[in-house]
Amino acid sequence: MGATAGAAAATLAAPHVYAASHGGKPKVVVVGGGAGGATVARYLAKDAGDALDITLVEPTRVYYTCFFSNLYLGGFRTMESLAHDYGNIASAGVNVVHDYAVGVDRDAKTVTLASGDTLMYDRLVLSPGIDFIDGAVPGWDVSQQNKMPHAYKAGSQTELLKAQIEAMPEGGTFAMIAPPNPYRCPPGPYERISMVAHMLTQMNPTAKILVADPKEKFSKQGLFEEGWNTHYSGMIERIGPDFGGNNVSVDPDAMTIDIDGAVENVDVCNVIPAMKAGVICERAGLNDGNWAPVDGATMQSRIDENVHVLGDACAQGDMPKSGFSANSQAKVAAMAVRAALTDSRMFPAKFSNTCWSLIAPDDGVKVGASYEATEEKIASTDSFISQTGEDAALRKATYEESIGWYAGITSDIFG
Template structure:
């Protein structure tokens, strides 16, 4: 009995290190599994947030994002229209860091799926057990002759929020009364389907109150667009005679070229000269996803619906605008919803936490005038083939002012809630 007690005393006083040394290395010294998240927007920030929060320290999470703060694309039109200041749509990563997430403010320049590593701009390689990519969108600059990366200062796209948003805002404010604001709308698919048309509404609101002799011309390759009847009702009601929308069939196929020097936009049959020209180009998945071979011939990334894992590279997950997400639109709400499903799948894979069939959701509010917002939304489920719509809703024309005002208040509340859900 004395020998047994002495043995226990020795083990107790030898310390945790000695006790661990007596165990198999794979059990005692196993490091936490590592998740690297590339991209700090709605998808990436949410995924990092939920993995760190719900794994309670059992998974090491690293978020790679070159920017020190993130400006949301959603609600950026509200800034252009004068309903928000720029600071209110810009968010830091400080609270994510407080959760124990390591924030690396560098560009991810390469991925080695075989070695399971991400290369940073300084050459450092980050190992991972699971990688989550939220690379957002890039533009197909070669599809409109004369419009390239060097054109965006003269004709801003303002479809990656930040300095471009400020530039378009400032150009609008500097435009003469009686000037022409020209928008070149994008073809499907693209980020935030109602976004260009909410922007038209916000520009119209600003012009009506500050430069009422001005006009807006929308050159659109599409024959219809999201919430079309609702936007057109609002333009007629609030901005009668100010907004002209020309669909692709009236443009002989759409815009073919632009010339930044003369601020002109050319279709096969006609030339339009604008005082401010907002070109929103065709879009595709972000560069790093394409260069890693995660995009198919469409330029977008196919995923396994239930887990958001790449169909082309096991062990890599994708969330947000870069994905082929079935019936889900490309939106901040969608990215947030997909990221939660992805986080659950990654936690289950790495630490055997519980996993449930994911449910997805999206709602998009569009402000068309002060205290007047319209909305569209749906719920979705993962099938073997795609993320499939289960049910949905959309505002109706002719709704009461009080209902539309409630929508606008709801949108403000949603923005506060979802940005906290994303960025902590």
């Protein structure tokens, strides 16, 4: 190989380093293209004009929302209706890079990608969602997710879980290992139980649902239990910590679960393990325990002021980990980044969240709150929740409200 060819080969092999902002536009790198990251990128592009150089790093070209994925399991939505791409965000002026962020050097202000490329930043926004805690459910790890799906990152896992439910033998058993607090979408596992029960009443009405739950109580518990008694009487059994729900192991090869020494044969097992911030937060050294602490006024990391963390990955005080929360936090983060890099005006941080759940056809319930930033945390200022005993017309209206919200928020996130 000649010297010229050798130099060319070396150039091709060397990781590309994007130019730093020496005299150019300030650079913002956003990691994670879900409800938080996509919203930050889009709002920065929309509100900062061309004053910022914005890069969004997201490995998937099509993003499936985890919120509303339970409705796919219940037969109320198609998988395609949960799919969103990044074309509108790219058209707005964001450099969308489909790759994995694998490292952060906070001293050098760089993000390393799986491809070997390096992105330099003036401000970094991390919104990587969740990962699972190794060993949280003895006998299960991600290598077993095809035998016992988690389906807590939407897409192929959700499709797999639905296919397994459809293939259950008549009178078979669906089991769920519910997660400990805190975790993504507090009502999510129990809406999922409702949707699985709805599906089974249509195609396998003698099937049973078994829930092993380490928590004494859960979000909207009274509403779900009322709904289960009304719509799915005798189908669902929940085993809480008083009866061993916090002492559970699984055997994916044998398709058994062990609840406090009692072994149950199951046909489908949905394991939802304990969760932590997406691993890039840990690699960046931004976690305190399993989550990344932030200043609610700006969503800045309490460890590094040049990094903002939002969505499920951050320790967010009174706010639940939800798509609505991530979208709300992203707008505060975008405002803070814009103010820091372009001297634009900063307003007091305000947040809101609503979590809707579908229990049965036209039987929708909700819980939500408004929040503001204090020195200690993001604090709830007022809240609301559906009530037991509501009439059918109100429950139908709540469900229809949720459908409109999904259309609106996904438009707000993805453009």
